[in-house]
Amino acid sequence: MYLPFLLSLAMVGLARSSGCGRDIPSEFPSPGSSKSLHLPGTDREYRLYIPATYDKNRPTPLYFSFHGASKDMLEQEELSQFSNPEFNKDGIAIYPNSKNGYWLSNPKADTSRPNDLDFTNDLLSHMEELLCIDSSRVYSARKSNGGGFTIVIACNATVGSRFAAFASVSGAYYDNDETPGIGPCAPAQREKGYPFLEFHGTIDTTAPIDGSTSKNPKLPTIDILEGWAERNGCGHDAKWAQNVTVFENPLVKHAIWDCDGKNGIVQHYREGDNGHCWPSTVPNDDYTSHPDQCPLGKYVFNATEYIFDFFAGCRLEV
Template identity: 35%
Template sequence: MVLPSESALSSGCGKSLPDDFSSGQTTSISVPATNGQPIRHYKVHLSANYQNDRGHAIVFSFHGHNGNMAKQEDLSQLSLKGILINGAGIIAVYPKGKEGTDGQSAWQGAPYSAPGVDDIAFVNTMIATLQSTFCVDSSRIYVTGKSNGAGFVNLLACTPLIASKIAAFATVSAAFYTGTFNGDCPTQRAIPILDFHGTADTVVSYNGGQSHGGTQVSIDDFRHGWASRNDCQNKSTISHLSKETDPQQLIEIQTWNTNCKTGGIVIGYKITAGQHSWPRTTLPVKCNGNVGTNDCTTTVFDATTSVIIPFFNTHTL
């Protein structure tokens, strides 16, 4: 465990929890409409061992197109007991996207997202509110998301104002649209990137192409692009999970970490025959035990507990 510096501890340290919050519980928060922006909503899960005298990491988890807060909490498993970053329980945050042009919830950066809605400003507001309400280690704020939510995570990484506040980024089954991400992504620091994508994803093709009213970037181009921005050596090293975990060696792990800028790394999990899902060994509650397609499928590892959280734990601002 590395104690955060005094400057990293937020103004919420030492404060009692608001009346509607308790450790180990998930609580909804509303952001009033302001500056021409609509009312916004997000849920916050405080770990069971939350303490107001030590800094806790924040992990944002953004749902996909037509998703919602409760399903994303279930899917990403960030509210599970025992999840720690730097030896302390995390503050897991599940924001809600606004209704897009097709009547379904979405995040900025997709062709179907709500016109005029500033989701980046919403994230900035959430960070400030959480820091003033809870004891946050401000050097350990992380973002992850699925599908359109993962595409939005990439947009945050490409927005220096926000990227300067986030220590690392993880994307799952991501939809990257050329309309907002065409490879010309301004960065002012090395960005740690972790990405998961299945080769049998029929919602967001691994190879990119036309979909949902826009053009999607291929996953290989996305990973190579970040490796280039981080000044990493162009060729990745290839590894696999253990044969005990993945007997058929269906999961290829691509890592760019040679000659990178300090703190820069790109890791990509190429999941052979993987669908449009969050890699996990158990089915989400929404599947009601029925194995089917996309999120209602399982893989040989749990992305959140075995990969994402350890990845976040190694990165700090």
């Protein structure tokens, strides 16, 4: 596999949060398990996983995993497998819950305050206050509507600047320039850019890879990729540096953008014969519940494995 955008880890120190040295709060799950919780002072829910290897004195990476439209945090934990030590050996995983089944960017989302950007920002601060988080290694991954919300977070100068990298699976990318609570994409400037990884099936009819002109139009995936390549210094309508075949049957192509000295800063997997599904080498809920979208029953690679490999090479300078 092509290596993701790499930072020199020897030059980047661990960014210890204020929660380092504190015992795990009694209401949190014990190491090696998950638990559903409420963010204090709000009606917002989330599910938290703490790895068995957690050490209150060692800064730990934090992985956000956001569910798709009409789904929830429990389904996303099972689908993304971010609590599975096979993929996530030592990181904390957090599964935020939307207010009404939809994330900001979807026209059906509940935009009342605290809206989803406030919620994400406050939830991250809550984790950093109570657990030993490496603030240079906070990541965001999502499915479908959650994938579109990844873009909303990355485009927000306040919230997006706190995440080291982003990944989207079968993202539903609405045109959000004039959506209340979002506005145009205006990320904070940072020297190391915004690493972005995207997966999309060629037969996706829920969030078509080439976009749609339905009642709630969705943007083509290539527009999203070229937009992030441009923001990372590749220039307008930037084309990939490489576009290689990684699997022949089904055909999987891997496109890679190298921008302004940042190798692999934007990457994309184009999944032949796959629809609105989280790629997995074993059957998951997408494949069992939606055989029309996921006709193969499983896939030739694990998106979760690729996401963690990509995130491993990305850190913030804090």
